[in-house]
Amino acid sequence: MKKFGWFLLCLIPICLLGQSSEKINGISFVASREGVAQEHVAEVIDLNANYAAIMPFGFIRDINSPVIIFNTDRQWFGETKEGAMQYIKLLHDNGIKTMVKPQIWIWKGEFTGRLTMHTEADWKILEDSYEDFIMTYANMAADAGSELFCVGTELARFVQLRPDYWHRLIAKIRTVYSGKLTYAANWDEYDRIPFWEDLDYIGIDAYFPLSEEKTPSVAQLKAGWQEHKDRIKALYSTCEKPVLFTEYGYRSTDQTAWKPWLVDRHEEPVNLTAQENATRAILEEFWPESWFAGGYVWKWFIDHKQSGGERDNRFTPQNKPAEEVLRDFYRRY
Template identity: 70%
Template sequence: MRIVRLLFLCFLQFSCTSQAPEKINGVSFVASRSEALQTHLEEVKQVYANHAAVMPFGFIRDVNSPEIIFNTDRQWFGETKKGAMQYIGLLHKNGIKTMVKPQIWIWRGEFTGTLHMNSEVHWQELEASYEKFIMTYAEMAQETGTEIFCIGTELEKFVTNRPEYWHKLISKIRTVYKGKLTYAANWDEYPRVPFWKDLDYIGIDAYFPLSDEKTPSVKQLREGWQRWKPDMAALVKKTGRPVLFTEFGYRSMDYTAKKPWLVDRNQENVNLKAQVNAKRALFDEFWGEDWFAGGYVWKWFIDHDKAGGENDNRFTPQNKPAQEVIKEVYKKY
């Protein structure tokens, strides 16, 4: 009988130690004009989020300009180094891990993937400016004990035209930052990123088109994922790196899964059910996969009481039925 008990205890110990690692159940913590307060963290904890992306910003005049302006007095508090540090400190105090994800905004909202220089001189100027920008926040990430650092977001032309620069930049980042690294590739960019093996996660901003229906069902949406999912799994096998959705989300509007990346001010009808179904399908397809690390919901405003709501057709799930779907899944994982 004693031997049986010992075997049973060994089995329990093995079962506990062999469980899949905890998922990154994240929110994209949107930069604000002001400091984050403890009250702003309560709803983040209520949905069982264990991670948050903190996003300081740099600004570029146009898609051919090499100068990145950042960490100035003219920016919102949350977009600066001081603001990012304050957010990280408060998040960590509440037991929420962080990913620092520096972003670039090109004037008039031009897509960052089109950033492209017209001369070698300008490429070199951009590289120097970007290195200054990204190293500032890599050093900050190390100083604040940030768990993950994202080296860039949706910079396809910059990456494809200057691959050697990026390999060297990653090596330099690792001299000052000792945590995990990723890059946030656009959904149609990630297969061509040349440096995944230099990083710890395959980062994808997961705005994959899944359905042309106005209100697609969960079943239809899961079928839509079959067009994309095998390629992700194949890349994981090839690189030995898990997939991390550095952004994922859907607007609460008609046709939300047709072009999920749309950030325009269209007047499509509010469709809370479509957002719920899209969220549920994504969770059903990915959160149970051992090669999938987790992800960050796009997006979460710090002042929860004023965010989202039943008349809002934007990305945030706050104060909408989709928030309950997130809570249910994050609690489970």
Template identity: 55%
Template sequence: MRQIFYFLLCFIVFSCAAAKYKPTKINGVSFVAARDVIDQTHTQPIISINANAAAIMPFGFLKDVNHPKIIHNTDRQWFGETRAGAKQYIETLHKDQIEVMIKPQIWIWHGEFTGFLKMNSEADWKLLETSYTNFILAYAELAEELNVEMFCIGTELEEFVKNRPAYWHQLIKEIRTIYTGKLTYAANWDEFWTTPFWPELDYIGIDAYFPVSDMQTPTVEDCIKGWEKHKPGLKAFSEKLNRPIVFTEYGYRSVDYTGREPWRYDRSMTSVNLTAQQNATQALFEAVWNEEWFAGGYLWKWFINHNDAGGLEDNQFTPQNKPVEQIIKAHYKNAL
């Protein structure tokens, strides 16, 4: 009898050891910074859609794409954009067992694209690097203090990365001396191929605004077909670097042609198309979420005051109080 038990135990142990580890998917939201503190009335709607993670996004500000000094953590910012606000948000989310990624972001006045951030002189590059290091390390320290699960070292900074690769390699080393959790970077969907430091991070992070359909109201089938143009490259890239891919942002506006240029947020697109948002989101879930190379993602975007957000007349990214919210809820329930 003892021998039978021993062999059974060995079988179980070795079978488990041989099985491929499948981590829990990140079923996340991008939790937008606001003026106020939050409590569990603000986190409950996240739990209600079965999300298990949230990105917290403190902000730094620049005057223009050639300006080297980042203004951050001031009393002129909204509470949620500051270090104290990020801390309060994280502590509240952690109380509800929601994992957190801190994703510090830069806002350039007039909404200029951060990917174009580029200095005109070596002196200005040095000033920018010093300013960015101070900005990032302040939140790396916070991430370590609060046992934050993931830290994002930057968001859509293509020209900065391309022109100053040595700086970024050194910055990652500095972050590693402070923060012991998982690291990623949020590369734009057409930028990540050339980002030079993925081997030094834990995840390949992509803001996943891949074009998937030219239809005014894309069907689920058409968007799935659109994803087939991107998936082989994503899979091969993940395997080459031996790193999982996380969508540091993903989502679609409830607007006509939402799958054609999903990154667009300008006010010139005035239609409201809830079906387009539903279908494009459903297709992303069906096409990508169960792939082994894919670690999950953070939905763009989720506002703290749920009852006042989104709605049937809203054509922006948020899924709140729109039909697509139920699609997300159902998918996140089954994708844990």
């Protein structure tokens, strides 16, 4: 019996090791006018983050325009190929892995999910332009050794109306990039994506509505998560792909979990507790789950000392109570 008991005891660490996997404790590293410096990366390390999303940008004139303008000398340094490469190198030098997540900005902040063409000719122009955009950064991600690549962000209409194009595009990306792939689906489109089987992660920008309360408690927020969480887990079970929150986060303002996707510059009162509670709730609900890969908090500015703070009602958790919640959870996971 003693020998058998010792055998079981020896197996326990092996079993636990087999079941454990590194969570992606990520930040969305906002592109800046300047290059990133060691002092900026030191703050990421201090947060216990192990991944950063690097986000070069392309620009479109309006939701019916088919041409993407990108990697120009009129853009901020961090939005370009050169800037993204510089960010990735310094992060990698410090042991922080990266996800390259090219994004589109439509003039006046129009929602990218509404990007739609009216003619087949314009669809073809858009497809060629997007392929040029995304393959530029897929090749860059390969050259830089980036661990993860996001093939698109919140492009619901484009995805739903041109599914064959996306299957072909993902296959082409695989020919130049050997890392893991995901797509950043908006919270209200993730269950209609036709190509999850082509990717390695189900990616969701997790701005789910949870509560209309001014300052919801952690318990109220966790209750608000349950229906959404069940649907997300059901998709995981169907696709057998781990779930990754390609973006998650809350503004430090009243009713932060009612419509978390709002990005307008409204002057709602600062509410640090609401942001802190919402951050704690999402971490407690998802990070312990074996089918959940992790996520990237939205958003983290490279100049930490000048970012966020107690008077800021925007998304960043920097220099707010929510930052301490993240630091603690990222340390544990």
